[in-house]
Structure formats: structure tokens, C-alpha cells
Amino acid sequence: MLDASRSIRNQRGIALVVALLALMFLSLLATGLMMSLNAETDITARTVREDRALNMAEAGVAEAIERIRTGDVPDNGNTKMVSQIFLVQAGSVPTLGTDSIALPTLQPSGDELPYSSATKGPDVLTVTYKTDAARSFIWRYASPGGVNKTTGQPIFVVTATGRVGDSKRTIVDEVVSSPVTTNCKAAIASGRRVQIINDTWFCGYNHYSNTPDWTAITKGRDGKPGSCNEDLSKQHWETGSGNLPGIWTTGAAQGTSNGGQWGSPTGVQQNQPGAGMYAGPWDVVGMTQAQFYAWIGAGSTNKNITQLNGVNYIQCPSGAIINGGDGDGFLFVDSNVLQIKGQVTFTGMIYCTGKIIIDGKLWVLGGLVAQDELKFHNGNSQCAVLYSSDAINNGISKYKGAYVTLSWREKP
Numbered sequence: 180m181l182d183a184s185r186s187i188r189n190q191r192g193i194a195l196v197v198a199l200l201a202l203m204f205l206s207l208l209a210t211g212l213m214m215s216l217n218a219e220t221d222i223t224a225r226t227v228r229e230d231r232a233l234n235m236a237e238a239g240v241a242e243a244i245e246r247i248r249t250g251d252v253p254d255n256g257n258t259k260m261v262s263q264i265f266l267v268q269a270g271s272v273p274t275l276g277t278d279s280i281a282l283p284t285l286q287p288s289g290d291e292l293p294y295s296s297a298t299k300g301p302d303v304l305t306v307t308y309k310t311d312a313a314r315s316f317i318w319r320y321a322s323p324g325g326v327n328k329t330t331g332q333p334i335f336v337v338t339a340t341g342r343v344g345d346s347k348r349t350i351v352d353e354v355v356s357s358p359v360t361t362n363c364k365a366a367i368a369s370g371r372r373v374q375i376i377n378d379t380w381f382c383g384y385n386h387y388s389n390t391p392d393w394t395a396i397t398k399g400r401d402g403k404p405g406s407c408n409e410d411l412s413k414q415h416w417e418t419g420s421g422n423l424p425g426i427w428t429t430g431a432a433q434g435t436s437n438g439g440q441w442g443s444p445t446g447v448q449q450n451q452p453g454a455g456m457y458a459g460p461w462d463v464v465g466m467t468q469a470q471f472y473a474w475i476g477a478g479s480t481n482k483n484i485t486q487l488n489g490v491n492y493i494q495c496p497s498g499a500i501i502n503g504g505d506g507d508g509f510l511f512v513d514s515n516v517l518q519i520k521g522q523v524t525f526t527g528m529i530y531c532t533g534k535i536i537i538d539g540k541l542w543v544l545g546g547l548v549a550q551d552e553l554k555f556h557n558g559n560s561q562c563a564v565l566y567s568s569d570a571i572n573n574g575i576s577k578y579k580g581a582y583v584t585l586s587w588r589e590k591p
Contacts, residue, residue, distance in 0.1 A: 239292075
């Protein structure tokens with residue numbers, strides 16, 4: 180009896196130990212699972228924060244592109260230009276040094292996304308040109324041609340940092356305005372005739388978009404300082420490709436001895452077939468009529484044109500007038516006549532459905548088109564129109580162009 184009782188007690192003791200060991204194992208397993216779950220939760224939370232930080236950085240790129248498009252970030256050709264967009268409202272931006280521009284964010288106060296910083300530092304939303312290491316030239320993009328030094332749209336580099344909690348993502352995006360397909364016939368084109376009364380210079384050789392104002396006035400294309408082909412060894416100011424005539428007209432070009440005309444295959448192409456004239460401004464920019472009017476938007480009925488910057492549509496059948504000023508972009512005037520008086524400089528394209536009469540001093544880098552006749556009745560003043568595909572393209576892209584990404588990378 181004693182042996183049996185002792186055996187039963189021993190078995191009960193062993194069962195208790197096994198139960199305790201099993202409970203300990205289950206506890207350790209539960210603890211391990213909890214620790215694993217917590218780790219997974221932390222990893223998931225960090226991944227979510229990092230993804231959100233990347234989204235913040237992309238939002239910063241979007242604001243930077245909008246500021247480039249509107250001109251807040253200047254396209255001034257300064258290779259050392261640095262524009263920084265701070266997470267502050269107007270009046271609170273820090274002071275920066277030479278060649279630097281400080282801008283407030285466009286975001287509403289109190290609801291800013293964290294894709295920049297309020298103070299100077301490495302996390303500020305920044306825009307620069309893409310340049311060589313010495314910052315001696317700006318890289319550009321042309322289609323066709325790709326990335327090059329001389330022609331096409333400038334490439335901007337946007338650096339944006341997004342922050343969410345302790346997560347930080349920084350991206351570097353190289354963007355460029357999408358090239359516009361242009362279809363120009365000459366520096367100036369007329370659907371009727373061209374009349375030249377006083378000294379006027381028309382050059383269809385393709386010019387760079389940075390050609391200085393008033394180039395060719397009095398100098399024409401004589402190779403001297405101030406002329407179209409000044410020091411061609413330094414490419415001042417002709418690109419060497421994409422050349423057109425100086426004048427294209429369905430009628431006669433009258434008074435061509437007053438000044439000069441240059442281009443390829445010839446300086447003047449007159450008495451051209453009427454069917455070759457543009458049906459409308461949409462032909463110049465490679466759009467259908469419907470696409471063009473959807474793109475350019477509503478027209479203004481103000482006959483006195485004072486807004487020369489931007490893509491502008493003037494709808495004034497009885498006549499419109501420019502009394503001087505400077506501008507760039509694309510100016511479409513749907514009118515019987517456009518008078519240009521005073522002193523005007525324009526970079527881009529001016530297109531009128533009627534006649535254009537110039538009674539002042541005019542300098543255009545890009546193109547000038549009248550579906551009717553062109554009259555340079557400029558008295559004692561002088562005029563020059565220099566063809567530039569880049570100037571037309573830039574003028575359109577700057578105000579109503581779409582920006583595309585050429586390259587994207589994340590900084591470690």
C-alpha cells in the first residue's frame with residue numbers, strides 16, 4: 180500500500196512540473212508573438228510614415244513646378260540662380276544672398292503640408308537650373324535633339340523634402356516644359372502683302388531666345404556688334420539650324436530696299452500661293468481649331484492692349500491697339516486691324532486675323548503674322564523682327580505649357 184501511494188504522489192508531482200513547463204512555454208510563445216506583433220506594427224507604422232513623407236515631397240515638386248510656370252521662379256538665364264520656397268506666409272521669408280530668391284509657400288496658413296521648412300537649411304524646397312559643374316551654362320532639352328547646351332527648354336532641378344514624424348524622404352526631380360510644335364513660315368508672314376516705308380530688318384535665321392533686345396536695329400546682319408550674326412564663333416545670336424525666310428507673303432513685298440531681309444532659302448518669299456497661308460493661329464502651334472480655342476481660353480474685348488505678358492486672346496473686331504510696352508508669350512488678336520504705336524518689344528508670337536500696322540518702334544524676337552497685310556509705316560522709328568523657334572516655344576510654355584519629368588531620384 181505504501182509503494183502504490185508513493186507512486187501516485189510521484190506521478191502527480193511530475194504532471195504538475197509538466198503543466199508548469201507547458202504553461203511557461205506558452206507564456207514565452209505568447210510573449211514572443213506579442214513582441215513580433217509590436218515589431219511588425221512599428222515597421223508598418225514607419226513604412227506608412229515614409230510613404231506619406233514621400234507623398235509630401237512629391238507635393239513640394241508640384242508647388243515648385245507651379246511657381247516656375249507662373250514666373251515666381253524666374254527663367255532669367257542666370258546659371259547661379261537659386262529659388263527657395265519657405266513654409267511661411269508672405270512677409271516672413273528669410274533674407275537670402277546674391278543670386279538667391281526667397282518665396283513664401285502658396286499653401287494656406289495653418290494648413291501647410293510639411294514639404295519645406297520655415298527657416299534656412301537643407302530641407303527647404305529649392306529650384307535651380309541644371310548646369311555643368313562650373314555653372315557656366317544651362318542644360319536644355321529639345322525635341323528632337325534631347326539634352327544639349329544650346330537650344331530648347333531649360334532644365335530645372337527641384338529638390339523637395341517631405342517629413343512625417345521621424346520619417347524623412349528627399350527627392351530630386353529634373354523637369355522641363357514640354358516642347359510645343361511650331362509651324363512658322365518666316366520671321367514675318369502676311370496673307371496679302373508687306374509694305375515697308377522706313378528702315379526695317381527681318382531675319383529668318385533661327386535666333387537664340389537670349390538674343391538681346393534691339394539686336395539688328397541699324398546693324399542688320401553685317402557681323403558687327405549689335406547685329407544678328409555678331410561673332411558667330413560664339414554663336415551670337417544664331418543657332419545655325421531651323422532657318423526660315425525673313426518674309427513670306429501671298430502678295431508683294433514692297434519697299435524691301437528700306438532695311439534688309441535675310442533667311443533661308445532666301446530673305447524674301449513673295450507672291451506665294453494663297454492656299455499656303457495659315458487658316459488660323461492654330462496652324463502655327465500645331466493644334467486643331469477646337470484644341471486651340473480650348474487652350475487659349477476666353478477672349479478680352481478691350482481694344483487697348485496693355486497686358487503683353489502671357490498667352491492672351493483679344494477679341495475686338497473693330498480694331499485693337501498697342502501703345503507701347505514690353506512683353507512675352509503668345510498674343511492672338513482677332514480683329515480687322517492691330518495698330519502698334521510707341522515703343523514695343525515682344526518675345527514670342529503676335530498673330531492678327533486682320534492687318535497689322537506699325538507706326539512706332541517695334542522689336543520682335545519670335546514671329547509676326549497678319550492674315551491680311553503688314554504695313555510698316557513707322558515714320559522715323561525703326562523695326563526688326565528676328566525669327567526664333569525657342570522664343571516662340573518658351574513664350575507659350577512659360578504661361579500655358581505642361582511640365583514633364585526628365586529624371587527622378589531619391590537622395591539617401
